[in-house]
Amino acid sequence: MKTQVAIVGAGPAGLLLGHLLKAEGIDCVVVERQSGDYVLSRIRAGVLEQITVQLMERLGLDARLKAEGLIEGGFNLADGERLIRIDCEGLTGKTVVVYGQTEITRDLMDAAAPRGLNVIYDAGDVALHDIEGDAPYLTFTKDGAAQRIDARFIVGCDGFHGPSRQAIPASVGKSFERVYPFGWLGILADVAPCNDELIYANHERGFALASMRSPTRSRYYVDVPLTEKIEDWSDDRIWDELALRLGPDAAANMTRGPSIEKSIAPLRSFVFEPMRYGSLLLCGDAAHIVPPTGAKGLNLAASDVHYASAALTAFFKRNDADAIAGYSDKALARVWKSERFSWSLTKLMHRFPEDGPFERRMQVAELDYIANSRAAQQTIAENYVGLPV
Template identity: 80%
Template structure:
């Protein structure tokens, strides 16, 4: 098999890149180690910046997104009984859209056959070869048969645990990591949201988040120590904890119901300091991870894909290699901005085990400042809706 671009990973980043390249006449093949059903079964975040929405619009795959997505003009920071609204629409002229990552993936996946995007699912034993050369290739197994895919470029969209980043020689780049001492226990339920906008809460018992996927489906989180087990958290216990942490206004609007999904996701910040090595480019979680506090994970992957698609299209259509050469520096500049915002919001809204009275006083002072300062609110709003690409 031969193609111009081999894409590893058929999550939203890999599929989005594949569609963008095909739309520009660049040949590509997507390899995914899991089945399509497994990919669609992964529950992920769903707050979309304009960059993500605009890419779906460009592809003409935004019909469901526009029909079912919830346009949000603001969000809220809660501290005890206080609710601080960040009016992102008035402060930035922009908004975010709540639309599940699973639904983005479904839209991209279902459009692939009609648009000629080849996706090979259940591709096992994926390995990258000769990435330092102009003729890299990928080996994999499909239906028990070993196969080879030759390409001019490989793009790793295969997440933190995938083979792409691991193919880069050890020591080629510095790695930056912060592991947080807690995880987010999430519950998904078919109940109406407790509030019309997202609420991020800092309570003495810990962090909580009230969000939604639709007018009838809600997504809630509480932070828990990494030693906690999801089996020890009944639905009733989670709802009680949410009502306490989110505060009386949110609790009054909360509808309880049986969970359709529960899980604990550990939090960390991670950056691999090189997003291109030879003929290999990295996108999304293969190169960086952000805590979900700032809603940046999918959107940061989308901006990576935007840069990668531009660079690869220029290479093949105009024989211009400048974009590929600058890809890593350009993408990392936005990555670090998103990492900074996600880290700062995580620090502001969580109680860390090592923190004492001074650190808590600093949180209160910061929230006091945000509540009265248009400049502070504007800074938060600009970062939340996404800095320019």
């Protein structure tokens, strides 16, 4: 099989890129090692920045997003005594939309066949070859048979553990990483949210987050040591802990119910440079990971896709090789700013094991400053709704 662009990974980044390229008349194929059902079963984030919403609008795939998404004008920081509301809309004129990553993926998957986007699921042993030159190709197995796709470019949208980043020589790439000493224990339940907007809480017992997926489905988190096991956390234990950490006002409005899903996700900050080598471009988690504090993961992937689709379109329509050459620098400039925001919010809202009284007083001072400074709130709001692309 031959194509102009071979995309590895059929998560939201890979599917979004495929749709954008097809819309420009660029031939592409998406290859995914998992089944479509497995891809849809993954529970992920649900706060969308403007860039993600705009790309779905551009594709005309935003009908369900507009009908079911919750427009959020702000969010809250809780310091144990009060809620500090960050009025994003008032401070920036922009909002975010609560709409699950699973739903974005479903919308993109459902539109693939009608729009002629070829997605190959259950592809085993995916490997990248000759990426340093102008004729890279993919090999994989499908239904026990060896397959090959020749392309002009390969785009790796295959996540942190995928083969794309691993194909870049160690002498070329450089990784930057911060592994955090805790994970987020999440519970998803079909209950009404305890608040109309997200609450990030810094409590003496640890961090908590109250969020939602819809008016009738809630997503809550508490941070726990990495040594914790999910089987030791009953639903009742999680609800009790959330009630303590989120505070009495949120607890009074909290509806408890059986979990649909529970899991513990480790946290890390990770960036790989460069995001382009030869004829390979990296997008999303293949190149960077952010802690979920601030909801940047999916949105960073969307901004990568924005830059990558523009570069590839310029190359195929105008033979603009400089657009490809500039992709990594453009993408990384926004990546590092989003990494900074997620890292700083994580430091502010979590109790780190190594921190002492001084670090705690710094958190208290920072939260008090934010509570009383419009400038500080505006900085947070600008980053939360998404920096310009």
